[in-house]
Amino acid sequence: MExxxxxxxxxxxxMGVVLFICAYIVLVERRVCAFIQDRLGPNRVGIPLWIRKDxxxxxxxxxxxxxxxxxxxxxxxxKEDYVPAHVNKLYFWLAPMLAMFPALVVFAVIPFGSQLGxxxxxxxxxxxxxxxxxxxxxxxxxxxxxxGWSSNSKYPFLGGIRSSAQLISYEIxxxxxxxxxxxxxxxxxxxxxxxxxxxxxxxxxxPWNWLxxxxxxxxxxxxxxxxxxxxxxxxxELAGGYNVEYGSMKFAxxxxxxxxxxxxxxxxxxxxxxxxxxxxxxxxxxxVVVGLAHICIFLAKLFALLFFFIWVRWTLPRFRYxxxxxxxxxxxxPLALANVLIVAGVIMVGWVK
Amino acid sequence: MQDQLFWFFSIAMLLSGVLVxxxxxxxxxxxxxxxxxxxxxxxxxxxxxxxxxIIQILVYAGAVIVLFLFVIMLLDLKTENVRQFKRFxxxxxxxxxxxxxxxxASVVMAMPxxxxxxxxxxxxxxGKLLFTQYLLPFEVTSVLLLIAMVGVxxxxxxxxx
Numbered sequence: 256m257e258x259x260x261x262x263x264x265x266x267x268x269x270m271g272v273v274l275f276i277c278a279y280i281v282l283v284e285r286r287v288c289a290f291i292q293d294r295l296g297p298n299r300v301g302i303p304l305w306i307r308k309d310x311x312x313x314x315x316x317x318x319x320x321x322x323x324x325x326x327x328x329x330x331x332x333x334k335e336d337y338v339p340a341h342v343n344k345l346y347f348w349l350a351p352m353l354a355m356f357p358a359l360v361v362f363a364v365i366p367f368g369s370q371l372g373x374x375x376x377x378x379x380x381x382x383x384x385x386x387x388x389x390x391x392x393x394x395x396x397x398x399x400x401x402x403g404w405s406s407n408s409k410y411p412f413l414g415g416i417r418s419s420a421q422l423i424s425y426e427i428x429x430x431x432x433x434x435x436x437x438x439x440x441x442x443x444x445x446x447x448x449x450x451x452x453x454x455x456x457x458x459x460x461x462p463w464n465w466l467x468x469x470x471x472x473x474x475x476x477x478x479x480x481x482x483x484x485x486x487x488x489x490x491x492e493l494a495g496g497y498n499v500e501y502g503s504m505k506f507a508x509x510x511x512x513x514x515x516x517x518x519x520x521x522x523x524x525x526x527x528x529x530x531x532x533x534x535x536x537x538x539x540x541x542x543v544v545v546g547l548a549h550i551c552i553f554l555a556k557l558f559a560l561l562f563f564f565i566w567v568r569w570t571l572p573r574f575r576y577x578x579x580x581x582x583x584x585x586x587x588x589p590l591a592l593a594n595v596l597i598v599a600g601v602i603m604v605g606w607v608k
Numbered sequence: 609m610q611d612q613l614f615w616f617f618s619i620a621m622l623l624s625g626v627l628v629x630x631x632x633x634x635x636x637x638x639x640x641x642x643x644x645x646x647x648x649x650x651x652x653x654x655x656x657x658x659x660x661x662i663i664q665i666l667v668y669a670g671a672v673i674v675l676f677l678f679v680i681m682l683l684d685l686k687t688e689n690v691r692q693f694k695r696f697x698x699x700x701x702x703x704x705x706x707x708x709x710x711x712x713a714s715v716v717m718a719m720p721x722x723x724x725x726x727x728x729x730x731x732x733x734x735g736k737l738l739f740t741q742y743l744l745p746f747e748v749t750s751v752l753l754l755i756a757m758v759g760v761x762x763x764x765x766x767x768x769x
Contacts, residue, residue, distance in 0.1 A: 346635070383731060386662040393670025397642075400674065404635065404681050416681070423674060443731055 265378050269362050276561075277514045278324035284565045286319070291569040297323045327507075334503035339406075342500060346405035351501070351508035354398025357391045358515035364388060365522045366446050368532050368550035372543060376532075376550065377446060384445040385437065388523060389430055392478070395516065396422045399497050402509070406500040414496030417486055417576065424583040425477035425484075431591035432470040435463070435598035436527055439607050449531035453539045455607075457530035463601050467594055468528050470587050475520035477583070480513055481564060483571040484579055521560035522553075529556050614654055621647035634680045641676075642669045659730040 282297065289296025300322040301314025314322060338347060364384045368376030381387055396419045403415015436458055437443055440451045448458075458464050477484040498509045525531060532549035533539065574582070601607060624644035631637040645668045652661035738746050 381658065383658050383662045386659070386666060390662045390666035390670060393666055393674075396670075396674050397639075397677075400677055400681070401635075404677075412681070416678070419674065419678065423671065426670075 261374055262378070265374075265376075266363075269367070269378055270359065273359065273362055273515060273518060274511075276518055276557075277511055278328065280514055280518070280561055280565075281327070281510075282320060282323050283561075284568075285323075287562070287565045288569045291566075296320075300326050331504045331507035336503045336505070339500050341407045343405040343407060346401045347500075348505075350398050350402035350405060351505045351512075352398075353401060354395060354512040355508050355515070357393075357395040357398075358512050358519055360391045361388050361519040362522070364445055365519075365526055366449055366531055367522070367553050369539065369546060371546040371550075375446070376546070380444065380446050383443050384448075385433060385443050385527075388445075389426070392516075392519070393426055395512070398509075398512065402501070403497040406497070408500060410494045411497050411499045414499070418480060418497060421477060421480075421484065421486055421579060421583075424580060425474045425587075428470055428583055428587040428591055429474040429478060431588065431595065432467045432474060433527060434591075434595050435467050438595070438598055438602060445526055445531075448527060449533060452530045453533045457528065457533075459528040461607070463594075463598050464528065466590060467598075470591050470594075471524060471528070474583075474587065475524065476564070476567070477579070479516040479520055479564075481517065482568040483574050485568075485573060486576055486579060517561065517564055518557070521557050521564065524560055525553065525556045529560075610654060614651070617647045617650040617654065620644075621651070635677065638673055638676050638680060642673050645669050645673070657730055659734055 286296045297320035298318060300320050301317030302322040302325065303312045303314050305313040307313065316322070338344065363378045364381055364387050366375075366377040366380070370376055399422070400415050400419045403411045403413075403419075406412065406415075436448065439458070439461075440448050442448070442451075452458060459468050476482075480486075498506055501509065532553040534552045537548060537552065538545055621644045624640045624647065627640040628637045628644065631640060645664060649661040649664040652658075652664060
């Protein structure tokens with residue numbers, strides 16, 4: 256009974272933290288992009304604390320727009336939930352949910368800390384960890400396909416077809432790029448990947464893992480529909496892609512799904528390549544303080560990667576669609592395959608133990 | 609608990625399988641197929657074949673049915689909504705299905721129940737079996753897939769001079 260309660264508490268915490276990061280990373284993105292483009296960005300809405308008699312409010316952090324995510328959420332929820340007459344209603348409703356759910360479920364198997372009072376800081380330490388991640392992530396494409404199709408109009412449909420082709424192509428590169436890691440670790444469990452990295456160096460420290468790391472990073476940009484691969488929402492060509500017909504909270508769900516996917520991809524990258532919750536000179540086992548430190552280390556690495564995602568988005572221009580496909584199939588795929596062989600050779604020679 | 613789950617997964621799987629056939633909209637059928645694959649994955653989990661369960665979702669739900677959906681959407685099968693019931697076709701289908709079911713049942717009845725050996729570490733065990741005992745069928749299947757792929761590429765290639 257107690258174990259079940261602890262599990263539920265962990266699930267609630269993970270959901271809460273992920274959705275909180277999801278809300279605030281949008282704000283961070285807007286502030287950072289404003290900084291890169293030499294603008295101010297959002298700088299008005301604070302968190303409301305108290306309303307005075309004359310109607311003005313005392314707010315907290317208005318200068319950094321700390322209340323912006325809150326207000327954005329209210330705006331999305333209070334807007335008229337308009338459903339165009341020509342859409343296929345059932346699938347039109349189903350699509351945003353299907354987009355959101357895989358992005359959240361992935362967090363079930365990601366170890367976000369070592370332990371806290373003897374409780375492992377992972378929701379479900381399944382035997383087939385990484386396969387679970389890819390299986391669930393591969394379902395995200397249904398949301399996009401159905402959104403494009405059920406909208407029953409030209410541009411969303413083209414956008415949906417286009418982005419699902421992109422997702423399927425890059426999924427293969429993503430999967431192949433991490434195979435060498437599991438050949439070195441000799442387990443599919445994500446906790447053993449982190450454990451391996453606490454005993455050795457981080458996986459990215461070995462030169463033969465640089466190329467897989469690069470392919471993984473680029474493919475996860477493509478998987479999360481982020482620039483330079485944000486073809487699904489090429490405004491000039493598609494008027495916005497698969498979500499053109501959506502408004503209010505249903506549109507916001509797609510938006511949130513993109514950011515949640517981004518957080519999931521970063522968390523996975525941290526776990527696989529950057530040592531998860533471990534850091535040199537920080538003890539691997541210990542009491543509550545060490546446990547909390549591990550969670551903080553994980554979050555710090557996560558935020559660094561998320562910042563990198565945002566930075567890239569506002570720095571690089573968009574790929575053309577044929578370039579995107581060529582890069583995926585003719586460059587990344589052969590390189591990832593070759594990498595499997597290279598690492599197999601490295602293991603055979605005995606450079607990794 | 610396990611028994612109830614078994615019945616739940618089996619009934620739900622068969623039900624969504626029936627709905628695949630009965631659905632008038634091809635997209636609905638494809639999605640019910642995904643659902644039925646999910647319940648089948650649930651059955652695999654009950655058998656503690658986690659690897660199979662995950663592969664089931666990864667390969668079928670994640671890739672194959674998505675391609676189905678692709679084709680369905682690109683072909684725009686609106687005419688399927690009005691389909692005619694052909695007495696001859698239905699009779700033939702029933703005949704074939706009945707013959708297959710009878711054959712399958714007779715084989716299943718004739719087979720002695722396999723002695724269940726617990727398998728430890730399903731992924732490793734599976735990999736070892738595939739690369740030792742079943743190496744030839746495994747490689748033949750890969751070559752078969754490769755042939756199909758080369759065939760598709762050469763068929764869909766534009767004529768260039």
